Amino acid sequence: MAKHISEKALRYDLTVPFARYVVMHQHEISFPFKRYQIQPVWRADRPQKGRYREFHQCDVDVIGSNSLLNELELIQLTIDIFNKLNISVVIKINNRKILEGFAESLGLKDKFNDFITILDKIDKITIHDAKNELHKKGFSDDEILKIVESIKSMRQLESNDQKLDFVKEFCKTSEIGMKGIQEVENIFDYLKSLPAEYSGFLKTEQIEFDFSLARGLNYYTGAIFEVKARNIAMGSICGGGRYDDLTGIFGLPNVSGVGISFGADRIYDVLSELRLFPKNTDVTSQLLFVNLGAEEEKYCLALAAETRKNGINTELFPHAAKLKKQLDYANANHIPYVAIIGTNEIKSKQITVKNMNSGEQMELNINKLIELLKGMLF
RNA sequence: GUGACCAUAGUUUAAUGGUAGAACUGCGGGUUGUGGUCCCGCUAGUGAGGGUUCAAUUCCCUCUGGUCACCCCA
Structure with a gap:
């Protein structure tokens, strides 16, 4: 019963309701439309560290513009916020199109979701575990070998440039993959091109291209972001990405948006554990x-x-x-x-x-x- | 959804099949209108229900709540 109710009646995020709002008010809105929203959302899971049944998300979205300038602005805003909070973070960025390019290059387009799930765990599991899991999910020996080999080579990469070179080589036959890479490169270009007096707060080493970043949300189509705090064992405290057609499910197709969401409760936990709350x-x-x-x-x-x-x-x-x-x-x-x-x-x-x-x-x-x-x- | 562990004062925690002890906090006192230290005192507790037992906070069951991990992460 509880499960039944929670499936139907809980608000799980602010982005999907936002898309519905945009569709309902499409004639009153002047695009590109920006808004922020801070509200409680719920999770039907059993709680554990950093995961609460009720928590608060702080969402920022821009909808109705394809420009990567929006991605840039969200990154700037994220850096600004965590600098102000004095939390040292790593901002990970990836692109859904790159993930698709991977799958395409490996000939795994039909098993995209399973492949992504494994890729997302690349840092946490051993090759042995990866093999087992792939086997369980029904991948062929040949496919497993290909995936494991690529995981091995991916693990040796360190700098953003090395990683970008690697994926470029890997995805060169995939049109969509190359498009994703170009988007990531454009964002890095924007970041680098900021004049010093405006980018004094930008520490680019905080920004990491991480092609194993997947995010669970299947509505993302372009850039994806995730922020992790350094010096603390805590899941991501912030995440987001670009969605090309979220409004489509409510009847307004082809309106692209990009957004990011800050997990207020986890950020509170980080501030608290790291004793970063100002004394006064x-x-x-x-x-x-x-x-x-x-x-x-x-x-x-x-x-x-x-x-x-x-x-x-x-x-x-x-x-x-x-x-x-x-x-x-x-x-x-x-x-x-x-x-x-x-x-x-x-x-x-x-x-x-x-x-x-x-x-x-x-x-x-x-x-x-x-x-x-x-x-x-x- | 699966598994492990936990539940004692407001908080952190001891203990025992037979009177639940402490520390911190709070309140009061150490003589008049001067604090942070120190000393003394007071308040306050076994999550709920059932069972075993002469006796349960302790052992058993159920529930509730919590922690951690897996799964998942909308």
């Missing part, structure tokens, strides 16, 4: 007004309203308590400044402000306090 993310308040009694709290209420009006995140401790308790609270919540106001301060119209990092304390009026704290914001 839990800083919410800049200033705490201590509460020393009924009269004081009323007095502070007005002052807190004033600091808040000036854009300073302010708290007033919600009940009278020992000073120690309230200072502990400020420490625990990383509140950098505490305003201490008792009968003396009320009388003198001054505010005793304590810097919780240095321990320094001074008396100021409200305007000076606001000035001080505004100077701390940036």
Whole structure:
């Protein structure tokens, strides 16, 4: 029953619904159409590390344009994002047409999917396992030999150029394969042609041509991407590709798009495991007004309203308590400044402000306090 | 879909077929309005249901939840 429901009722990705949206609104949309979308999606699998039943995808797509400039833009955006998050990544790119070229050159077009599945595992399995699996899937001895031989030679390649040369040689008789190679080369050309002042953030060694990258999705027709974080055992945190006819299933054929999707939960896991979250993310308040009694709290209420009006995140401790308790609270919540106001301060119209990092304390009026704290914001 | 392992306080974890112990957190105290260290105290727990037993947190079964891997990755 659960399976029955999950097959029919779960949203598995954002791209297919996006294609439906585009078809439904085709007369209102001006192409090329770009959008981003962040929403939960579901998986009907049993959960395990990095795989949740519910998780969040952040999709970016451009539909209605064949230009490889779109692929480039998505790569730029991806680099930019992971640089900002301080996550060291490898962006793998491949092209579905190259995979087809492989299959064609090996005479395996009719067994494309099985072949791709093996190719995708090239790094993880031994030759022996590969043979077994191919055998199980019904490949002939001759075919197995051809595949295994090519896997062996592929494994010796290291640089992007070596790999490109290899596939060029391998696919030279396949028209579609050559087209895929050309697309990959064009993308690399674009990347290389970016002027230094704009490509300062581009570290091309982060971008790897990986012809064994397949992606499960069968709607991809051109470029495919996958991003893996370095220094951590975690599946891909980002993936995407070009789809030439996704809208076709909803009745609008031949509208090509390209998109990429970031797995928010896995990215969170990476940030968390690698301790890359900035320390100050839990800083919410800049200033705490201590509460020393009924009269004081009323007095502070007005002052807190004033600091808040000036854009300073302010708290007033919600009940009278020992000073120690309230200072502990400020420490625990990383509140950098505490305003201490008792009968003396009320009388003198001054505010005793304590810097919780240095321990320094001074008396100021409200305007000076606001000035001080505004100077701390940036 | 397959397999392995796990379930004890808010958290991390001990232990036993016979009173479930600790650490951290939280709260209170160490005399008045000055914190982060230290000392003392308090709160709080065996996932649910059934079975075996004089007695089950412990052994058995079912369920639920979780972890990891395979398959798969929409």
